[in-house]
Amino acid sequence: RQKYSNEMYKAANLSGVAVGLAWTYVGGDILFIETSLSEGKGELRLTGNLGNVMKESASTALSYVQAHARNLGIDPAVFTKKNIHIHVPEGAVPKDGPSAGITMLSSLTSAFTGRRIKPYLAMTGEITLRGQVLPVGGIKEKILAAKRAGLKEVVLCWQNEKDIQEINPQYIKGLKFHYVREMDEVVEKVLQKGKNRDQVRVSGSADAR
Amino acid sequence: RQKYSNEMYKAANLSGVAVGLAWTYVGGDILFIETSLSEGKGELRLTGNLGNVMKESASTALSYVQAHARNLGIDPAVFTKKNIHIHVPEGAVPKDGPSAGITMLSSLTSAFTGRRIKPYLAMTGEITLRGQVLPVGGIKEKILAAKRAGLKEVVLCWQNEKDIQEINPQYIKGLKFHYVREMDEVVEKVLQKGKNRDQVRVSGSADAR
Amino acid sequence: RQKYSNEMYKAANLSGVAVGLAWTYVGGDILFIETSLSEGKGELRLTGNLGNVMKESASTALSYVQAHARNLGIDPAVFTKKNIHIHVPEGAVPKDGPSAGITMLSSLTSAFTGRRIKPYLAMTGEITLRGQVLPVGGIKEKILAAKRAGLKEVVLCWQNEKDIQEINPQYIKGLKFHYVREMDEVVEKVLQKGKNRDQVRVSGSADAR
Amino acid sequence: RQKYSNEMYKAANLSGVAVGLAWTYVGGDILFIETSLSEGKGELRLTGNLGNVMKESASTALSYVQAHARNLGIDPAVFTKKNIHIHVPEGAVPKDGPSAGITMLSSLTSAFTGRRIKPYLAMTGEITLRGQVLPVGGIKEKILAAKRAGLKEVVLCWQNEKDIQEINPQYIKGLKFHYVREMDEVVEKVLQKGKNRDQVRVSGSADAR
Amino acid sequence: RQKYSNEMYKAANLSGVAVGLAWTYVGGDILFIETSLSEGKGELRLTGNLGNVMKESASTALSYVQAHARNLGIDPAVFTKKNIHIHVPEGAVPKDGPSAGITMLSSLTSAFTGRRIKPYLAMTGEITLRGQVLPVGGIKEKILAAKRAGLKEVVLCWQNEKDIQEINPQYIKGLKFHYVREMDEVVEKVLQKGKNRDQVRVSGSADAR
């Protein structure tokens, strides 16, 4: 029986929310990464029972977004005027490892730009500070979890393509894979064009809708 | 013999106080979540022998309240002018887990708006940063504790409805259940309309009663 | 042989000093809770080999005092102009648990108002942030320690009355018990009316003696 | 063979230096407590391989000095203009316990007033925040160490007098004992009247020598 | 099979990225050290599952760069206007030890000057605060990893020359070695002359391209 209904994915379809694939002690699973902004001074709050490596992924994703703000369409002034909270639900389950990197990057970029993530799309991949996407482990279990949960597209590192080819094709029928090398490809593939209403605007800045 | 008398629930009926259901090493139990505001700079103080996951729930609830302040009828200026203390009595008992999420959200919202929580109502459910309510465990023990303590209504996640249906109906006769999917439903169901005297007002703001 | 002489209780009779009852590994004992204020910015310093639960009690007591400052006769400006130090003597003995709550509340209120605590009076009870007094354990051992030390009155939670009734009356002859439900009753019962010389005054405030 | 020569005690005879008695894993020993002030903002730095209880003694001593500054002849403005460093030499030896309390108080008061401590005088006793001196353990071993080191006077709590009376008088011939109840007696007994050259002066204050 | 393709080294060829040689529990390996700057106040953020000794190397490298900023062609004002993030990819692998010192120095200098590091060049060596390069262990395994990964030049301490001479020459055919004594030699050997587009400029400073 499938835990997250279709309805749930629609609920997820707010800017700041991205779907990742994880490998926990119960096997492959899907993770929601949620980013929320509030008035503040640029503090980063991380919750959801995250281990140190996963917290470092969030920090790395944020530094990347800060260093490439203008390319991503983000006013850099926002980083000193908003607090950033990244939460990964199901607080009772410990989560760790670097494989949520591109999902965190996407969640942050979505929150800062107000552009929503494509529905029914999941991601897995480590990020580097210079913008590369690195391969991750547990691909088979993660992909089967994505399939079970009703997802339709998966973004992952080009070096994980070989792991997909080893899965029996009938198990993953209907799933579309996107192989990427760099973060700008991730952003391009997963963020939708239209902004939604809760776009971040730095108070006093002129660029109205 | 019942530990909390009716009198106790009346005492609880101040803004900032909400009743949760917990599952401790002695079985199901009820928890009071108390929020108090004082002049300050937005610090969050957490006491009551809380584990890390429960502290993260409080932090997540606060971020949700901050991000949705206007919808909840809260002047956002309050977050930089008040310190927030959330306490869970019975300091000798260690408490943990994400299931106090909606109770913390309700306690915070009640403290900030001055609207009291309905009497004889308890809640249990994890919250996410984007406003969803997630199911939690130990439902049977929690509900029986609520019944024993003389409570009359319980708010919980729609995905926990199946757990209620597995309880022998005569054990829960007279208890009314509210199943919710999102936090705005929680707020709508549990907060009373009338404000009480200790409503938070940011000094210098014009909106008198 | 009795450790604290009568002389000692007179010495204790300064504003900011309250007598609590504790249950340590050597059995029931009495504790002095001492609060001292000095010029500063509102920091709270806690010493005396206190465990986390006892530190949380101090924090909860302080939040209560801050939220009810005007009712307690305290100028709220004092909280940003004084540092607060709470010390529990006999630093070699580890102390923990929530039962010093009302003693800490009384010590703080006494220090801030300059009103002394009644002599030969001890207290024990957990506090909640909304102002309730909760029952605590080890009552028999604590009361016998109070008796041995020459104390004359004890304040405790109404829910601990049953524990007093189980003690052989001849062991507690001459001890007077006060059962309370809420913190304002504690303050009313234990603080004396007259202020002493070392009353706290915020520099620049007009209310001279 | 005696470790500290007479010459060493002369060297110790600077304001800010006091001699305590400790009980370490090698038996009774003498401790120098050194306080040094430098331009700063009131930070307290503690070094010398001190355990938590001993660090709390230093903090308690400092709060006492701050709260009674004027009585001790100290300009309270100094506490925000100087950093305070308390060091206990022989960094390789772990030290703990509350018995250095009155020595720390004396060292601090000496540093702030510029009044030197009497030579050949040692102290041992716990302090409380309201100014009492409490008894400590290991008296026999401490006193014998003081005797071996060539000290001539010892200040201790009146409740330790019974421990002195149990020592064979010929072992402590020539040692003079001062029994005290409160800290102001300690200060009166151990601090010399004359100020030395390195008295603390807050820049801009008018009271020249 | 070789993990990092040539294409990867081109991607690495951004200012702020340097290649180090490490000795992990799986044997010799290559490490990318990535430095990214963003608007801020001089904070240093370190990620990549680094142990304390490796974090200290980063701190030492930064102090060296700060103390020799002008010689390195860096405007010292930058240190209070930028946050610095050093990340070492493959977050799942714990990394420690001092041997990444010269690589961190090079990465930082490259990020601050905008000068790129020579492609196909790796480094290994501890740094001291006064500018010396110290020898490190595991040379044979590190060099073989560099060879396998397709690197062409290696910079290391002159005291490691003897370790190179013990390797069978046919295993390292085509690799060029640079032996250095001091950090200024490292900077001279590894940083290219041309600046690339993302050179750091402190806003308001006049030295345009």
Add this chain to the structure above:
Amino acid sequence: RQKYSNEMYKAANLSGVAVGLAWTYVGGDILFIETSLSEGKGELRLTGNLGNVMKESASTALSYVQAHARNLGIDPAVFTKKNIHIHVPEGAVPKDGPSAGITMLSSLTSAFTGRRIKPYLAMTGEITLRGQVLPVGGIKEKILAAKRAGLKEVVLCWQNEKDIQEINPQYIKGLKFHYVREMDEVVEKVLQKGKNRDQVRVSGSADAR
């Protein structure tokens, strides 16, 4: 075979660098203590895999330098305008104990005054806050390490003279020993008169070269 060549000692001959003697798990060894200053606000950064006692030595040395700045020829304004980094190379080797005290004092004083330390001179001794030098252990092993490394003079506490006298004189032929009691003797013996180019100057101060 000797690890540090003469050439290395010349490199060491910069202001801020002092040579200590340590006793590590591999026996006696020499340590370089390096101090570097950069623009800042008086922070103290300590690196080199130092244990707590050794970190406390650095803190004690700094307090001494701050309290005696004018006697040492240091403008006290420098302490709020520079960050201080003390590093002890060979980060892979854990180091601890109080015996580097006088070496840290010398390194700091050298860095702040710009006066270099005499070449081929090593030191070992604990410091106290009031300026005394205390004896340390492991003298024989440390002295033999100094001899092996080609050093010519050693400064140590007068109470360690007896340990030198127990060493076979032919092992230490050519080594000159300086026995000291107080820190001002250390400074006088080890710091050279001439300042070198990198003397610390507080910007805006008038005393040009």
